[in-house]
Amino acid sequence: DILISQSPSSLSASVGDTVTITCRASPDINNYLAWYQQRPGKVPKLLIYGASTLQSGVPPRFSGSGSGGVFTLTISSLQPEDVATYYCQKYNFAPNAFGQGTKLEIK
Amino acid sequence: EVQLVESGGGLVQPGGSLRLSCAASGFSFNNYWMTWVRQAPGKGLEWVANINQDGSERYYLASVNGRVTISRDNAKNSVYLQINSLRPEDTAVYYCARDVSPFHDSSGFYEYWGQGTLVTVSS
Numbered sequence: 001d002i003l004i005s006q007s008p009s010s011l012s013a014s015v016g017d018t019v020t021i022t023c024r025a026s027p028d029i030n031n032y033l034a035w036y037q038q039r040p041g042k043v044p045k046l047l048i049y050g051a052s053t054l055q056s057g058v059p060p061r062f063s064g065s066g067s068g069g070v071f072t073l074t075i076s077s078l079q080p081e082d083v084a085t086y087y088c089q090k091y092n093f094a095p096n097a098f099g100q101g102t103k104l105e106i107k
Numbered sequence: 108e109v110q111l112v113e114s115g116g117g118l119v120q121p122g123g124s125l126r127l128s129c130a131a132s133g134f135s136f137n138n139y140w141m142t143w144v145r146q147a148p149g150k151g152l153e154w155v156a157n158i159n160q161d162g163s164e165r166y167y168l169a170s171v172n173g174r175v176t177i178s179r180d181n182a183k184n185s186v187y188l189q190i191n192s193l194r195p196e197d198t199a200v201y202y203c204a205r206d207v208s209p210f211h212d213s214s215g216f217y218e219y220w221g222q223g224t225l226v227t228v229s230s
Contacts, residue, residue: 034216036123036152043202043220044152055218087152091215094157094166096142101151 004090006099013078014107019066020066021073021102023088028068032092035064035073038101047086048073082107109219111203112156116224119193123228127188129203129221135160137181142217143188146149153199157213158186160176171197193228197217201223 003026013019024032031051036044046055048064051071061076075082083106088099115127129141142157156177158168165177176189186203201224204217 025208031134032215038152043222044217046216049214049216082190085151089154089216091153091213094154094213094215095168096154096157096215098144098154100153 001089001095002027002097003091004088004097004099006088006102008102009100010103010105011107012107015078015080016080018074018076018102019078019090020075021086021104023066023071023073024092025069025071026073029090031067032090033064033066034073034089034091035062036087036089036098037082037084038087040079044087050065073102081106082106109148109205111205111219111221113201113203113221113224116201116226118227118229121194122230123188123229124191125193125226127190127201127224127226129186129188131186131203131205132185134205135209140206140213141177141179141186142204142206143186144202144204144217144220145152146202146223147196147199150199155201156188159213160211169221173191190226193226195228196227198226 033051035048038044052064085101085103110132112130143155158177179186203221205219206214208214
């Protein structure tokens, strides 16, 4: 099975900051990686797929990069509404596992 | 408007069984792969199973394989998850989710999610 790991497990940043979350997959998954945002009490929301393609309606301050085995989600100009847990998900073939999640808080 | 509505959760004793349902509307159900994802209280997302458009392909998380069966009824626009031999670690909110694209091969990622149904396994 492909191992997928996410870091950090939590982080705290200030409004206006830029934050980066990393997802590692082994072995390589090409660019078959998606990112989701799950606000407290809500269902997950698709942010990015294909490692870097922004889902329609998602603010452009969210961006994704990477290929193969290391991927990053970057949130620029952090806003209060970005408080959430963020998950990566690999989808090259089933099972389409999720990372452990990164809980983002605002200082 | 795409809607996914799960039902069938509840309190079950260890060793029991449940059949979860997900009723879909607002799209051509028989064109899409469908998936079940679960989330234990306070924990992360866990992919459980998916099924292709006509039910001929099904894939499962290794740790539930043999206890879980995913199925669908395209005439009823519904997908199901049968869980047998329930264990306390199966306690979770179970979400159904729809593939982004109506292609033969699963896109594997999900734009539409239901609100989930809570399964609690406890004596």
